Amino acid sequence: MMRARVHITLKHGVLDPQGKAIANALAGLGFAGVDDVRQGKYIELKLEETDRERARAKVDAMCQKLLANTVIENYRIDLEG
């Protein structure tokens, strides 16, 4: 049993309207000195796979096929256990 943590973030240069909305809301609440807010996704999953390399390959395939839009998003996979 392994736990995989996947971070999916927009590539640099891709407009991030959610991040912009957060930045504006923070400014409206009086938080100054905040810059460059970017929102991404964070996905945790458990795998029955026990081999680290096979687990990484599997999660990589999941990212390519479903979790990330690789045209505009980057992803990072961290494995544990």
Place this chain on the structure above:
Amino acid sequence: MMRARVHITLKHGVLDPQGKAIANALAGLGFAGVDDVRQGKYIELKLEETDRERARAKVDAMCQKLLANTVIENYRIDLEG
């Protein structure tokens, strides 16, 4: 200048329909042995603050007031720089 990374995840026991949808879609694509999928948010921001403690307190206040719904969500703050 510091960079803050915030992970916002649903508390245990809170139903996660997005995670469920991902789990079903993965099963439909033929990925077996995947369990307990949870989706959270990942927010990166830059702060002009240079004092670590003050930066943490500021981001903590942002989470309490805007970024997280603390009734159903947990958050974790990582600072860098």
